[in-house]
Amino acid sequence: MGLILPDFHPFHSSVTEMSYNQKDQSWEISIRLFQDDLEQSVSAAIGKKYRMVPGDEASEKELDTYLRKHFRFHAGKQTSTPYRWLGTEQQQDAIWVYLEIPTTSDLAGSYLENSIFLEVFEDQTNLVQWAPAGQKKSYLFRKSQEIQQLSR
Template sequence: MGEGGKGELMRWPFFRDRRFSKILKAGLLSILHFSVLLSSLILFSASSVHEYHVSVTQMQYNASQQLFEISIRIFTDDLEKAISQDNGMRRFLINDKDQNNPFVERYIRRNFSLSGTQKKAEIKYLGKEQEADATWIYLEIPFKGSTENWKLQNSILMETFEDQVNMFNLKFASDTKTFLFKKGKTTQIL
């Protein structure tokens, strides 16, 4: 543009026309608004959506303490959505310093259980821990005897996601078993 800057543009007749100036400003503002909106959508969708819904549970028997030690790994955004749905769509943000343990515990107790022919095992909720995009939930279940005729129910996140799969690894004495829980198959015999 040289040294004249804006003055040089004003020499062109269409830049001196006020109608053209208004149209140009409106067009530039529309492009700017569209760019901001598009950028926001791309950032939001890239950060909070993943293509699959899966949890992984490890359940190992500690013979010396006569209990099962359980750790459940769940995508944090999925857990937040499920707990929100479970609590009238109230918004939850899960992290190590939040006050949401009672809500997480209630949700887990409703969707995860071990039961025998005579009784349901008592679950002790120990807490949760944040790891990148996942939350680890820790439980203990006092247990004596054999796992024969015991059933495990794991319907975590299945009310929230149609494609939810819960992978489950059980180690009891020298025996290791793996189970898959999904919609229509939320209970398995150990």
């Protein structure tokens, strides 16, 4: 009789899509996170058990606080998180986080930090797909490559 192990996914990753909404003049950002990784990482950050419940104000506030430390923009020595929190949505084993940055800037030249879950998972990778002027560009963030400059 074999040992029965829980069904863990074999890799740790997030996917972020950033696209510009010309009509609303804002960058729309969606981040896909595995729920178990999210709960483990936020629990480690806050020092107590965390459970993600989409739509729950306290749960979303904890996640927003976590993301503002791990998903942010750098301009020179200044760090900022100029986005607005729009909410979350559950989809099977993933949580989608929705953010927006109201601006007419195309963000080219900005430095983006994406260190989501890197403090917990050695093999964590964070893919960002950015579409300036309709052209998709992809960036892969990992340990030792947490900050990258967005370019056209």
